[in-house]
Amino acid sequence: MKFYLASRNKGKMRELTEILTPLGMELEPLPEDFPEIEENGTTFAENAKIKAQTVCDALGAPAIADDSGLEVEALNGEPGVHSVRWAGPGLTDHDRNVLLLERMRSVPETERGAKFVCVAACVFPSGKALTVRGECRGTILDEERGTGGFGYDPIFCVPEYSCTFGELEPEVKNSISHRARAFTALGSALRAYLEATGEE
C-alpha cells in the first residue's frame, strides 16, 4: 500500500522509508505544488492529524504526518507544540537555544528534566485514523554542546550516552529519538491494522 508523507523534510522521508519498506509499505512524497498546510492545533496529535487529514482529503489516498517538539519540565512543558516558533519570529535555532538556557539559568541540575515528543498519524480515505506517540527523555544542559542535528539538539543531553543529541552520531540519534520511536510504533500499528482489515 502507498502512503503520502505530509512533509517536505528529506530526513523524515528517509527515516520513515527505512521503517516502512520492510513492512511492504511505500512512501510517496507530496506533489511539488501541494500548498503549505496550516498547523493550528493545540497538541502534537492534533497537528499531526490535521496534516495527514489535509493531504488524505486532497489526494484521496492514505497519508502519514508527524508533529514533534521539546517539552521542558521547569518551563511547564514549553516550548512544546510551538517549538519551531518559540520565543518569536525571525530567530535561529541557536537564538532559541540561548533564550531557553537563559530561562533555565537558575534551575538546579535535579530539575532540568525534558523530553522530545513526536506524534505520528496516518489517515485513510475511509476516515480511519491511527496515531502513535514516541518520547525520548533527557536533561537540559547549561550550554550548547555538539554541532550535529538541528533545533534543540545541542542542549538536550541523553543520560544513557552522557552527551547531547548534537554530539551523538546521526545513526545513534535516529535509533533512539522520539521520531524513531513514533515511526517504529506507527509501522507496527499500520501492519496490525492492514492485517486485520485484509487491505494491502
Ligand code: IMP
Ligand atoms: P517538526 O515537527 O519537525 O515541525 O518539529 C518542530 C520543531 O521541534 C523543530 O523545528 C525543532 O525546533 C523541534 N524539534 C523536533 N524534533 C527535534 C529533534 O529531533 N531535535 C531538535 N529539535 C527538534
